[in-house]
Amino acid sequence: xxxxxxxxxxxxxxxxxxxxxxxxxxxxxxxxxxxxxxxxxxxxxxxxxxxxxxxxxxxxxxxxxxxxxxxxxxxxxxxxxxxxxxxxxxxxxxxxxxxxxxxxxxxxxxxxxxxxxxxxxxxxxxxxxxxxxxxxxxxxxxxxxxxxxxxxxxxxxxxxxxxxxxxxxxxxxxxxxxxxxxxxxxxx
Amino acid sequence: xxxxxxxxxxxxxxxxxxxxxxxxxxxxxxxxxxxxxxxxxxxxxxxxxxxxxxxxxxxxxxxxxxxxxxxxxxxxxxxxxxxxxxxxxxxxxxxxxxxxxxxxxxxxxxxxxxxxxxxxxxxxxxxxxxxxxxxxxxxxxxxxxxxxxxxxxxxxxxxxxxxxxxxxxxxxxxxxxxxxxxxxxxxxxxxxxxxxxxxxxxxxxxxxxxxxxxxxxxxxxxxxxxxxxxxxxxxxxxxxxxxxxxxxxxxxxxxxxxxxxxxxxxxxxxxxxxxxxxxxxxxxxxxxx
Numbered sequence: 001x002x003x004x005x006x007x008x009x010x011x012x013x014x015x016x017x018x019x020x021x022x023x024x025x026x027x028x029x030x031x032x033x034x035x036x037x038x039x040x041x042x043x044x045x046x047x048x049x050x051x052x053x054x055x056x057x058x059x060x061x062x063x064x065x066x067x068x069x070x071x072x073x074x075x076x077x078x079x080x081x082x083x084x085x086x087x088x089x090x091x092x093x094x095x096x097x098x099x100x101x102x103x104x105x106x107x108x109x110x111x112x113x114x115x116x117x118x119x120x121x122x123x124x125x126x127x128x129x130x131x132x133x134x135x136x137x138x139x140x141x142x143x144x145x146x147x148x149x150x151x152x153x154x155x156x157x158x159x160x161x162x163x164x165x166x167x168x169x170x171x172x173x174x175x176x177x178x179x180x181x182x183x184x185x186x187x188x
Numbered sequence: 189x190x191x192x193x194x195x196x197x198x199x200x201x202x203x204x205x206x207x208x209x210x211x212x213x214x215x216x217x218x219x220x221x222x223x224x225x226x227x228x229x230x231x232x233x234x235x236x237x238x239x240x241x242x243x244x245x246x247x248x249x250x251x252x253x254x255x256x257x258x259x260x261x262x263x264x265x266x267x268x269x270x271x272x273x274x275x276x277x278x279x280x281x282x283x284x285x286x287x288x289x290x291x292x293x294x295x296x297x298x299x300x301x302x303x304x305x306x307x308x309x310x311x312x313x314x315x316x317x318x319x320x321x322x323x324x325x326x327x328x329x330x331x332x333x334x335x336x337x338x339x340x341x342x343x344x345x346x347x348x349x350x351x352x353x354x355x356x357x358x359x360x361x362x363x364x365x366x367x368x369x370x371x372x373x374x375x376x377x378x379x380x381x382x383x384x385x386x387x388x389x390x391x392x393x394x395x396x397x398x399x400x401x402x403x404x405x406x407x408x409x410x411x412x413x414x415x416x417x418x419x420x421x422x423x424x425x426x427x428x429x430x431x432x433x434x435x436x437x438x439x440x441x442x443x444x445x446x447x448x449x450x451x452x453x454x455x456x457x458x459x460x461x462x463x464x465x466x467x468x469x470x471x472x473x474x475x476x477x
Contacts, residue, residue: 023238040378040394044387072390075233076378077342081352088343094236112386119232123246127228129197138385169226174294178249181292182242 010059018056022095028085029053035079035089045069046108049079049089052096065100069093071109114141124179127169191309192258193221194250196268197229203265203415205459209444210264210306216451217314217322221262224254230268234275241288247275248289252297260302262309264444266339266414273303274346305340305349307361307413307443316364324452326366330474332446333370333407334358335398337417338378352376361443362411365450374401379420388427395424396432403438408470410440418442423464439467449476 019026029050036048046068047055055064064070073093080088100107107113115138122134169175191214199207214221228246235243250272254261263269279286280299290296304312310319336355344352353376359369377398380391399421402410412418422440429435445458455477460467471477 021237021239040380041383041390043393044390072383072387074378074381074383075236076338076381078338078376078378081342081344088236091236094240095238098237098240109386112383115382115385123229123231128200129229129232131201135385142386169228171226174249175228178245178293182245 008060009062011061012059014059014061014064015056018092018095018099021099022088022092024087024089024092024095025085026053026056026087026092029057029087030085032084034082034084035087038078038082039073040076040078041072041074045072049073049093053087053089053092062105064096065103065105066108068108070096070100071107071112111142114138117141124175127172127175189313190220190222191260191262191304192254193223194227194230194254194261194263194268194272195223196227196263196265198265198415202419203442205462206264206415206418206442206444209442209448209453209458212453212457213444213447213451216453217310217319219309219313222258224250224257224261226253230271232267232271234271241285241292244275244278244285244289245292247272248279248297249293249295251276251279251299251301251303252290252293252295255297255301259300260304262304262306264306264413265416266305266337267416269303269305270339270347276301276303277346305413307340307357308349310361310447311357316360319361320364320366323365323450325450325476327446327450327474327476328366330367330470330476331370331406331408332362332367332441333372333402333405333410334362334375335402335410335412335417335421336376337412337414338376338381340413341376358411358413358443362446365446367446370402370405370407372402372405372407374398377401379414379417381416381420384420384424391420392424392427392431395420396428396435399425399428399438400435403436407438409438409467411443411446412440413443425465437465439463439465439470441467 015026031050033050036042036050039049042048052064052069070093073090075090077090080090118134118138118141119129121137122129195207211221227250230250231243231246263272276299279297336358340349341347341352341355350357362369374397378394379398380394384391410421418440425437429437448458
């Protein structure tokens, strides 16, 4: 288990900011490690979930927002279910992802972020997610043609699982309006 | 009684067999799944950070549209179920968010819809005991592992589906069909979810642990309620086999496929050709075909 040592610049208000944004009381954490032990993606993270909390307490904003950990979390909620202090780390990770995007910190796992974007684009187009166009967009953006996505995709296609054309809903104008409203709100 | 039904995007594409078998089974059980009008994507993730309103809008719009047609909404996909049920609860409990959402989606929805998973309908509205009596071809001798995944169960306070660490509902269902439900410790573990796109190796590892645990405990087949999990534990088996040479693939069913078979539906209509690991040899060996 790695130890956390504070070096470099720390942000005094980081803990408060994260607690406000996520709604989770991170002061309650006593490092029992139940979250990290149960986490399915912790072995692949650069910083383990329990250490993420400790580093937030220490104000290590740059390190936390720039970590791969926040992008590896798939929000399975095992951590939150088992935390004796009822800290929902999945919620926390989502808040950290949003903060990273807002602050313009490049995602350490850039492909995961690109996949989220391709998904939203797909819904924006027709109201429903459509795997073929979504994965095509993802592959073009990530330039990740050969690493895994293409081959299983082709297999599914050959099994007749993917219709070539997306199924659009009738009220696409309504979807467009909702998206536009949201964007004006974000800009405000 | 008929139930208003939200299929979700995947059930129109990758999980067509899940959708079809559920509809056919309903008819045999005496109810109809009435597809709601103009549904959109549910957003696929419940927004977690406190001020994220945008991701609440798709499920809210679905709920508001469904309320115009009925009072109970049912889903099959565990992810959609999670997102829609939690959004409904939020709308019921948080007046401020409710007003904001209604303003955005141009509707007036008060949260007075009941959201049920298909398995809950089978348990609460039909009853597993009655279901057992309706089974025409019990799947005797099949050792099946009920794989819950995350979305049906967590977060426990909001989903209230079953026990958070050791749920039993899915096993009870499988036993009503005549199978021998296999207990295994990874039944509520995460499948790796969407990491199968960005970091395929992570998802392969997660799937391997789950499948390995089930096989070790004697499972001959896995049963799932979620198209996302099914992609990871069924379609990823080819990758697992490449990495772990002694791994023996086992078929993964949607629970409605087994239900359909036990109810005596024509095996041709159960969409087994769309399963990644071919279940035919196992079904023949057990004498179900």
